[in-house]
Amino acid sequence: MNKKASDLGQFFENSDLTPEKLADIVTEGLADADFGEFYQEVVEQESLVKDKGVYTKVSSGNSTSGFGFRVGQGERIGYAHSDVFNEQSLLDTVKQARQVLQTNQLSAQPSPSGKVADELYSAENPMSEMDLVEKIAKIDEIEAHVKNLDSNITNVTLGYSSTATSVHVMTADGDSLVDSRPMTTLSISVMVTDEEGNNSEIGKALVGGRIGCADVFNKAAYEEAAQKALEQAKTLLIAEEAPAGIMDVVLSGGWPAVLLHEAVGHGLEGDFNRKDISVYSGKVGQQVAAPEVTIIEQGDLPGERGSLHFDDEGTPTQKNVLVENGILKGYIHDRQSAQLTQSGVTGNGRREGYEYLPMPRMTNTYFEAGNHDPEDIIKSVKDGLYISDMGGGQVDITSGKFNMVATLAYRIRDGKICEPVKGATLIGDGLSVIKSITMVGNDLKMERSAGMCGKNGQSVPVGCGQPTIRVSNMTIGGTK
Amino acid sequence: MTQTNNDFENKARPLAEKLIDYAKTNGEAYNITDVRISIYSSAEQENSIENGEVSESVSGTSWNVSVTLFSGGRSLTFQKNTLDEDMLCKAIDQNMKIIHIVPENDDKRLLESEKVYKGATVDLDLYDNNPPTQEELIDYAKKMEAAAFAESGVKTARESSISQTNSHNLMMSTNGLDYQGSRTMYQASISAIAEDDEGMQSDYDYSIARHFSDMAAPEEVGCNAGQNAVAQLNSSLPESKEISIILSQEAAQTFFSSVFSAIDGTEVHREATFLKDKVGQQVMSKGITIEDDPRIAKGISSQYIDSSGMESEKITFIKDGVLEGFNVGLTEARKLGIEPIGRNDGLTNSRVLPGRQSKEDLMSDITDGIYIKGFQGGSADVNSGRFSRQAYGTLIKDGKITDIALSGFAVGGNMKDMFMNVSLANDTPDLPHCRYTMAVPTIRIDGMKIAGK
The missing domain is CATH 3.30.2290.10 (PmbA/TldD superfamily)
Structure with a gap:
């Protein structure tokens, strides 16, 4: 650059x-x-x-x-x-x-x-x-x-x-x-x-x-x-077919952060919030997540998949704190939404190519590391699910409801990872999930290889990441 | 920013002829045996309305030239979005020089010239010669938005938009293929957001047609989006259990897309579908017949030849539940050792023939079930058969659809069982249709697992 x-x-x-x-x-x-x-x-x-x-x-x-x-x-x-x-x-x-x-x-x-x-x-x-x-x-x-x-x-x-x-x-x-x-x-x-x-x-x-x-x-x-x-x-x-029910879930670090991207990130895009049609609209300054949760959107990380020297409107990328210790700090913007909401630019105006209009899009979105040993997080769960790999998913930004398929998961029994299960679906809404995060690991891992984000028919590469995370009482759709 | 068929022909045809001539003449030294050129041009205009005014107006034109060189069983392709002859010839030079290093794959050769369609052009009425003015297009989107707003409970609408695309395509290759066609397409959609004390819900509706005069009435599209969003307010999560579900035509389209994935030639060749060895066998419930007809006038996916140059005609893929054949392109057909079927670019206008029962009769014996309005994401793996998709809809009680809204749940099962447990209503629409590109009836599937609370 x-x-x-x-x-x-x-x-x-x-x-x-x-x-x-x-x-x-x-x-x-x-x-x-x-x-x-x-x-x-x-x-x-x-x-x-x-x-x-x-x-x-x-x-x-x-x-x-x-x-x-x-x-x-x-x-x-x-x-x-x-x-x-x-x-x-x-x-x-x-x-x-x-x-x-x-x-x-x-x-x-x-x-x-x-x-x-x-x-x-x-x-x-x-x-x-x-x-x-x-x-x-x-x-x-x-x-x-x-x-x-x-x-x-x-x-x-x-x-x-x-x-x-x-x-x-x-x-x-x-x-x-x-x-x-x-x-x-x-x-x-x-x-x-x-x-x-x-x-x-x-x-x-x-x-x-x-x-x-x-x-x-x-x-x-x-x-x-x-x-x-x-x-x-x-x-x-x-692997056996996954069970259905309400369970404590441990999401492994890295790619499972696609859940964060879908269930939280999209809802924090400026265009939806300026029109007051996101579940996060009007909540800046409010406690929206558990106090352990800090969510960052950052386009200037070296080597990450969604990194850009400047966005597709010519705005330099930067680190944006979206949620800090559970409190909603702000949204991500393109220049139109920054101007109409009188916010600062965040470097998130992106487009698929020259045939498309830019709009507020994520770059690299991640949960900041906490202080729990990942082993301790698994040990803390009596009967639950450990999600090691996720498929894609979708979110309805107006209701916040999402549904994601866990390609591969394992049962956790008495704090130990046990048999593999397939076909588990994580069901819920973004706000409930970030409120129900009870432990955040110290092992932040960024995903660089996968991650294409679609919005209004435009696809852009994005990065996501997280440490090992425990979410209590998630609804699991199984096929058993 | 449109161009006529003649403008296109005047630019594209001489260019294609020159490129073929250049590659043949200069290609002798590199043992170039065949050349294929495809030139595509499109002009688009899209307008979005917000609060009764144009909020976004996007327009543009684009060209694309694709050149494939063949040297016996070796082939190498490039695409560039330029009509610059020198630049294209340079790119041909570059690929000619390296084609000898490409591994051989005889199945990718051009269609044998005796199989290339050389008959008369078939007019499928895909080009709208009476296009609307910009004002008419904007007016359409405004009417859609106004109709959505008029529904009580609707908070706002977004992306009330309409687009118009004109495209022209020329395909020419040394096996005798010479095709030129023009198409228009209109697409309108709107997303409505309803709100009550519990929160917001959104839903959408759309229309699609080759001719503007065949689009659904904008008031109808806007009204549907609004009503659908309002209907989802107060929705709850159903209980987890095994039940019978009824799929709306919208949801049934998603289901039948999985049927087509399961008979897709690429997956069959990879042996990555559970129907890989089932030709001639009962793979779906009796009574299910799926046709694909490329010759429908004004059809969204109509064509009389495919991109390999082979004639495209009506095919029955599944007849009374028995698998008649796979959906293969030219390369897959050769790999599988079967005759190509004129579907080198995939399916055209697919239609599931209607069943005998009315929609009402189809569900009359369901005491406790769910009417699925639509699926939202999830996955359907045709290798293992695992089906798990998020859905929304309403409760069915005592044989009737209620207005009790359900959302956020997942529908799961194995397609090996699901395919054998389908029954059809008699409401398959005719094609072309202002909403559906694949025509399917309302369907019922028994024994589905609902993942909810």
């Missing part, structure tokens, strides 16, 4: 526009706006899929580029985008976007505040460390490795994809912000069939994040993921 003019070059290739000309048009187009920006993207992508011993997808040299111009006045937003970057299409786009404006009212244009963080992730192209031959050889090597792990493996599916997104944002001050955002993923899926050949289960694991291809093809990294996928499949094969 930097503002050096040399990095701007790639955005102006084959265009009759110059950075100066662009700044003239953008500053004029935004002169009477409350907020808005020019947003440009150049995305390169490649992917490989090997399934059942055969390459089913080989795609290399993909690219998309385009820009959008957004102008906002109060509640109104006009946005137009194009994949042809030249003076004529820029002028057309500005004109089209501005049609939504009613009058030429002049108002203050808040500039992004805060300092842009130092390098959170590498600006190098994540695909360039290896050539395609080497990547194919690696996939073959991983496949051979996985197949040799267990004689009951009946299929292995491997997927690799890497994306290099270069972003260029210009706000009303005419300054260019440039960032290179890598995202690379290796997925390993293992099917295990029992001795009789009657039942099979699939385990999945990922290696990925804002890293390059050499990182995901690292031997130690893929071996760990392969082992995890295999263990998951084998455990699911012997």
